[in-house]
Amino acid sequence: MYDVVLLTLGSERDAPGGGCGSGDACCGGTSEAAGQPPAAASTDHCETPRVPVLTCADALTDRGARVTTVTARSDAEVDEVLARLDGPPRPDGLTWPDPDSKVRLVVASASDAQLRAVVRRLVRRYAPPPSRRPAELAGNRTVPDLPPIGVLPLDPTRGGPHRDLAAQLGLPRDPAAVAAAVLDGGVRRLDLLRNDGGSVTLDGALLGAADDAGRPLHWRGRVEVDDAVLSDGTDPILACAIGNAGGYATLDSLPLLTAPDPTDGLVEVAVAVPVLTRSTLGRKKRIRYEVRRARGRAMAVIPRDERVPFLDDGVEGELSRKRSWWTEPGAWAVYTG
Template identity: 85%
Template structure:
């Protein structure tokens, strides 16, 4: 039978039984540039966690619940998924591990925080790239994880990643998937700031009155140029899954698929047209492209963005690229 670790994320500022506050490991925190603030409240209800633990125990699993309040505490849990030492000295995941991990998530940002630490743990330095790593990947197949959503209200709206993927939300069903289910491999977006994206990113913002703020930047998807840096851009959606497929009713991404090995990018640009009577009318032109990588070079000082729900500001070039099938979830 399996050892199962049920991981929830918190903050050192939490009171017992409270939420996770803002920033830090809980909500995704900042990347290497410190640009992402993660300023959102991430409540972590205990009832679903205890119900899932009870369901696992009833099936004979050895269960441990852990609340991690720092990256180091997340890392200590992930170390249990390591393979035996390799001759090349690299830390590598164990594909035959008898330890299984369930991440209890109040937000997609919490799930991303764990995946980011998995990538940090198992991605080899370029100078030590092993021969058994696929040529189109920078990380090995990451360990399959279970996902326990903690917000049942989001299931119907399909706003979180678990709902988009059709993952079970009932604690007993999550337990069954982890013990009896099959892995479903999913694409991962890495970026050159050292972070990862599971769902997608949306670049752009609105003023206090809700009016969109136009910005400029050069946006390339592989060899396709969606903006040369001169267009006034309303928004740019970078999609792995479909969380940012629309913006205020405007269709951006047409067919985001986290299993197709590609990133889909859409740029919305206002276009002024004249009617037959000479009146000006503004419509939005959406330019789309798919590829393995996307690069955004801001022409303005700062571009606000959301990445898996975490807020940040882009003030220099950033690139995202696809790691096809790099991570996996347990499904029933």
Template identity: 80%
Template sequence: MYDVVLLALDSERRAPGGCGSGDSCCGPAAGDGCEPAGERCETPRVPVLTCADALTRRGARVETVTARSDAEIDAVLARLDGPPRPDGLTWPDPDGKTRLVVATASDAQLRAVLRRMVRRYAPPPSRRPADLAGNRTVPDLPPVGVLPLDPARVGAQRDLAAQLGLPRDPAEVAAAVLDGDARRLDLLRNDGGSVTLDGALLGAADDAGRPMPFRGRIEVDDVVLATGEERLLACAIGNAGGYARLDDVALLTAPDPTDGLVEVAVAVPVVARRALGRKRVRLEVRRARGRAVAVVPRDERVPYLDDGVEGELNRKRSWWIEPGAWAVWTN
């Protein structure tokens, strides 16, 4: 039978080395993804305990862990390590009997765990092993069970679990972890050291909800979507479908986290003259798919959301796809 670690994230984020180190553990907040000083995010206990009970009834040995720092996440991930390799690299165990369930109050929490997993298992370029696929920089990461803590995130503001059709009921999550299949999914890495599971949206709105234009050069492989001279209202970088729309406008047409491609769209306001000299602004959406995307901001700071975590882009950032790098347990 399996050993199952049920990992929840809960941190007083102002402490140095707090959970995620720049990736929000408890959800999006201003600036660095941390909560305001003095606030704390308590993980709801009922779904966690219900899932643990369901696992125990099936004969699994269950341990619940609440991580308040990157080091505590790393200690849990170490249980997924494989046996020592001749090259000395830390590698996941493909036949391990320990399974991981991540209790998530937000996509940002799941991203925080996957970010630490990538840092643990990605070999340095100078020690790239021969058994690593040519289109990857990380090995197959261990599958994770996802336990959503918010049962209502299935409407317009769907979380990643809802987009992927993963079970939300704690007992069904337990069944998927013990009896289900591992569904492999694409992962976006970026040169800032983080990962993206769902997508990123560049741009922001003012207090009245109106988009605030920005400028940036945006390239997908060899395709230039924006030169950096014109004003943009938004740029969506999609792995899954959470950032597919801007109000009533479709940005991403068919994002698929299993196709080995990143889909990118930019929204450009275009002024057209009508009869009697009247002007009309329409939105032009340019799209491309590829293996990688590079964004070079022309303005001093470009606000963005990446898996729900807020930030500001003030220098070049590149994302690239890692096909099938991570996986979830599903029924």
């Protein structure tokens, strides 16, 4: 039978409505905006919703699984959990996941940012240095197949109109159903976006912001997708959506992404720019938004303005220099019902 680790992250900063700017585990991660080193972990107000966690643990135990519940309050504590997924020592000395492991991981996630924090630690653990890249690693990947994750959503409201990634993927939300998926369900492999800032993206990112009155703040930057240029840096951009899945498919009813698919090996990018139009008689002017779209293996944004606010899997940050994203096809995986 399986050993199952039920992992929660012990900070409220990635919880719904929280302002976590961390790129790693929610206590003491790296800031997306500044790239600063981890701060000291805080254990204040680190209460985790216990009922779904305990219900899932009971359901796993009833099925004969050996269950360990862990609340991690730092990256190091997350890494201690992930080490249980390691394979046997390799001749080349690389740390590699065990494809035949009897240990299964369930992440009790209050937000997509918390789930991303765990996947980012998996990438950091198992991505080999370029100088030690093994021959068996696929040419379009920088990481091996990461171990599957069971996802236990802790926010029931995110299954509705404001859907989290678990809802988009059709994953079970009921704790007993999550337990059944981890023990009996299939595995669905999903694309992962990595970027040159050292982070990862599971769902998507949205670049742009609004003022206190809700009016859009236009910004300028060069946006490229493979060889396609969506903006050369002179356009006033309302928003730029970078989609792996569909969390940022629309902005205030404006369609941005058309068919984001986290299994197609491509990133979909959309840029919305204002266009001034006139009526038939040329007397009235109005502004409409032109949406330019492209799909590709990689994309880059070079901001012309000093700082461009963004959301990446719900984590706030500011972009002040070039940032590139690229697709790692099928790099991570979830247990399905």
